[in-house]
Amino acid sequence: MSLNNVYRDEDANLDLIKDKVVAIIGYGIQGRPQALCMRDSGLNVIIGTRSHQESSSWDKAVEDGFEVMSIEEATKKADIVHVLIADPAQPSVYYESIHNNLKSNCTLCFGHGFNVLYGAIFPPKDVNVVLFVPNSPGHLVREKYLAGSGIYGAIAVDQDVTGDSKDIVLAIAKSVGSTRVGVVEVSFQMETEGDNFEEQALYGGTIHLMRAVFEVMVEHGYPPYFAYAKAIRSLRSVVDVMDKIGIEAYISERSSRTCEFAIRRSGPRVINRAEIEKIFEETESGDFAANWMQEWQLGMPHLHRMRRTGVASEMEKVGCEWRKLFAADD
Ligand SMILES: NC(=O)c1ccc[n+]([C@@H]2O[C@H](COP(=O)([O-])OP(=O)(O)OC[C@H]3O[C@@H](n4cnc5c(N)ncnc54)[C@H](OP(=O)(O)O)[C@@H]3O)[C@@H](O)[C@H]2O)c1
Numbered sequence: 001m002s003l004n005n006v007y008r009d010e011d012a013n014l015d016l017i018k019d020k021v022v023a024i025i026g027y028g029i030q031g032r033p034q035a036l037c038m039r040d041s042g043l044n045v046i047i048g049t050r051s052h053q054e055s056s057s058w059d060k061a062v063e064d065g066f067e068v069m070s071i072e073e074a075t076k077k078a079d080i081v082h083v084l085i086a087d088p089a090q091p092s093v094y095y096e097s098i099h100n101n102l103k104s105n106c107t108l109c110f111g112h113g114f115n116v117l118y119g120a121i122f123p124p125k126d127v128n129v130v131l132f133v134p135n136s137p138g139h140l141v142r143e144k145y146l147a148g149s150g151i152y153g154a155i156a157v158d159q160d161v162t163g164d165s166k167d168i169v170l171a172i173a174k175s176v177g178s179t180r181v182g183v184v185e186v187s188f189q190m191e192t193e194g195d196n197f198e199e200q201a202l203y204g205g206t207i208h209l210m211r212a213v214f215e216v217m218v219e220h221g222y223p224p225y226f227a228y229a230k231a232i233r234s235l236r237s238v239v240d241v242m243d244k245i246g247i248e249a250y251i252s253e254r255s256s257r258t259c260e261f262a263i264r265r266s267g268p269r270v271i272n273r274a275e276i277e278k279i280f281e282e283t284e285s286g287d288f289a290a291n292w293m294q295e296w297q298l299g300m301p302h303l304h305r306m307r308r309t310g311v312a313s314e315m316e317k318v319g320c321e322w323r324k325l326f327a328a329d330d
Contacts (some may be wrong), residue, residue: 009179011179037141040145072098075097104127108123113131117193153178154184
């Protein structure tokens with residue numbers, strides 16, 4: 001398999017952005033850890049958030065020792081504008097506060113390609129448009145960086161006006177530790193659709209499978225706590241082992257022979273490959289994105305309803321009790 005599009009520390013040069021001003025827009029799950037890592041890597045980082053009254057993170061950023069200002073002001077000062085606000089809020093914030101304040105030839109960086117790919121954000125022609133995404137929640141980005149490692153990630157270049165956009169985004173990835181382990185170059189389309197496909201098929205599929213396993217066991221008389229531990233805790237430990245040593249090594253070396261037989265014989269029956277393909281097609285055609293944007297514009301009626309059902313489910317109630325009883329120190 002070609003590793004041509006995978007980049008590591010030796011491929012990235014931090015000096016390229018050492019003298020530039022990096023504005024982190026949004027100081028949330030990704031914004032805070034990335035800003036802290038960038039500063040520790042010697043970059044000149046400022047923070048742009050909504051007004052002090054509206055923002056839940058302005059004080060935190062000040063406490064952390066950053067210069068904090070409005071999104072407009074941060075954008076005007078920045079050579080690199082790293083947009084890390086919640087995706088659905090991005091288009092309105094972008095057009096209100098970022099678009100008209102971008103310096104010519106600056107670099108506009110995103111943590112997810114959704115809004116650019118689907119045209120909700122249409123950057124001007126005289127700026128670089130890039131993407132850097134670490135493949136994990138923000139707190140792990142920080143933890144790994146402090147431990148001398150990093151989180152595997154992806155970069156993409158959508159618009160290159162200065163001719164060195166790829167080097168700039170590689171330097172951004174290096175400043176948060178990701179090139180210590182490796183970043184892969186993709187397109188905005190691949191990053192976005194890959195993410196949306198994974199969220200539907202893998203996260204959605206796994207969560208609903210866990211629920212189904214729990215419900216079937218309880219309906220057939222198993223004690224709920226026992227079924228809950230089966231449906232979540234045992235899966236967690238197994239995924240960690242597979243991540244460390246590989247799927248086949250887990251199946252044939254770390255599980256029992258009964259478990260191996262169960263996995264290989266019955267597992268495939270649970271998977272509906274045709275539906276997975278259909279979800280992929282719906283993602284690639286833009287149907288999923290259109291549905292989600294419509295849902296968002298309507299005030300998320302389906303999501304609110306599904307949340308209520310989820311919260312009211314027996315598994316959720318059992319989970320609350322289970323965590324108090326058996327997972328206090330996790
Ligand atoms: N979460 C992840 O694990 C993860 C992983 C990879 C990539 N990403 C990408 O990283 C980006 C940021 O995601 P996130 O999870 O870090 O977001 P988040 O924590 O949910 O939100 C980040 C910030 O968005 C700001 N915000 C929300 N609505 C706003 C509005 N109307 N005006 C101005 N600011 C607003 C909030 O600002 P205040 O604090 O000022 O209220 C918040 O701190 C997204 O593009 C996401 O797809 C996330």
